[in-house]
Amino acid sequence: MSFWIDIKYAARLLLKKPLFALTSILIVAVGLGLTVYTYSMLNSLVFKPMTLNGDVPIYAIEAEYDHNHLSRRPADPFDLNRVKRDIDVVDDIGFYQDGTALFQDIEGKSGTVKFNASYVSWNVFEFSSTPPMLGRGFRESDQQKGAEPVVMLSYDIWRDYFDANEQVVNSLLTVEGEKMRVVGVMPQGYAFPMVAQAWLLLPPEFLAPVERGNQSVFGFMKLKSGVEFSEFERELDRVNPLIIQDIPEEFIWRLSDNGSYLRALDYKEASITQYYSIFIAMFIVVFLILILACINIGNLLLARVNERIKEVAIRVALGIPRTR
Amino acid sequence: MSTEKNEKALVNLVDINKIFYTDEVETQALNGINLSINKGEYLSISGPSGCGKSTLLSLLGLLDTSSNGQYSLAGHDVSDLSRDERARIRNKEIGFVFQSFNLISDLSVEENVALPLTYRGDLTASDIQQRVTESLEKVEMAHRGSHFPSQLSGGQQQRVAIARALAGTPSIILADEPTGNLDSKNAQIVMNLLDKLHQEGVTICMVTHDPASAARASRMIEVFDGTIVADKATASASAIAV
């Protein structure tokens, strides 16, 4: 009974001023909705570690962030290979470079089209545990010296430039002036290690250089199963100084201003480092909107409370317990 | 006017003072009040405006605490209780009737009467329903149970308020100018109702500045400047005693 009296009372109050109730609910709903939406977006974009299809987290390993130019910096694959060799808990490391590729005479039309391309190590699709939609993924043998050059197409250019023709798989294209075999088409939306229209293989010397050089790549990395990231970080702290020690004068530019070199972090975090402050600013703005909404509701309610103060006094006189 | 402690009284106030502090101004609203009320008494408190009648009533009703002095209600010292304990006792032992009826406009007559009972937690829904019906019958408002206060006349609203005060079978009913907002006809009805309740044994303490109403009580108290200046039995007291 007591419960029902309270419910009926609340319902009558709402019905008495439906416009007021509606406005309040709407303001709160919009404010709350915006916050929840932004939060969940940021959550999947920023806060949750990237695992792609498998459950194994993927980390980025590269040179220290360049705070002066607000940009990420690649590292020498020679050094990344050393990390893989010297740190036991590393399961595998892959490399990539951001670039473009010129495609010639597509589908019989003469002319050249330039695409965004990722130059990668052959294991990239295994890392993301995403098989191609058509054809096959890269193989280790594809990246060996003397192997036939291969290219992987994205869904978008396959649809837009090749009329979604499945015959394109296994055909030969002229890319960067070289005949390349199309091995497959990736599914729509696939964007690892980054958004690209085509994937090409890095030259073999990038995979296992025998000495330091000017070649630069970003690394992606998996740890052995059951290994905590902090464990790897400790190892990296041990190996980093040894690598730095070995760097000769001519490659001292690899180091950042404060003399540090390699860093590892969650892959997604690395890929949004540049935009991180924007996300945070966005979240703050949305949060402020929510606060604004609450203040507005507060004001609206305050006006109603003044009407209700007398009722509260009556209930107090009747001995309402503080819990109600 | 007796100052010695009366152990058997329902209400016993000893040396009660109440001082209000507002913006560094001190108002001594009550000054050395000694008062005992016995079970079944019908007491009226009168006096000029601002003399402290309402303050006295809110101390009696545990809505406020005195600055110093002792208050025992039904044999228990209630001078230093916590807010929650005071609320509990207020709910069980005290029924309020106000000048402006103070019904909650968004609750029906029945719900208004049930409201203080729902605060108790030891009554079942059917207990509550039964008490509500009984007390509405006492004030002859049972037929209006599902109406809302705005659909009732002032006199009817005050009768509902009295029913609400009665529903919890309190030790004492405290009424602050219960007829102050009513026309003379409705005031008559409410005063007759209080008389009837008194005859049924209900203890009533009523503030009024209307001498005719005051005279209908069994005992009249006059307050002036926070002090009790007169305390006498009335003609109606002897009439009932007979």
Ligand SMILES: Nc1ncnc2c1ncn2[C@@H]1O[C@H](COP(=O)(O)OP(=O)(O)O)[C@@H](O)[C@H]1O
């Ligand atoms: N809450 C309060 N704060 C300050 N002064 C108060 C308060 N309540 C009453 N007073 C003062 O106490 C005195 C007695 O008031 P009250 O008991 O309401 O008189 P009345 O006999 O008219 O009911 C008045 O001078 C009043 O101004």
Ligand SMILES: [Mg+2]
């Ligand atoms: Mg008053």
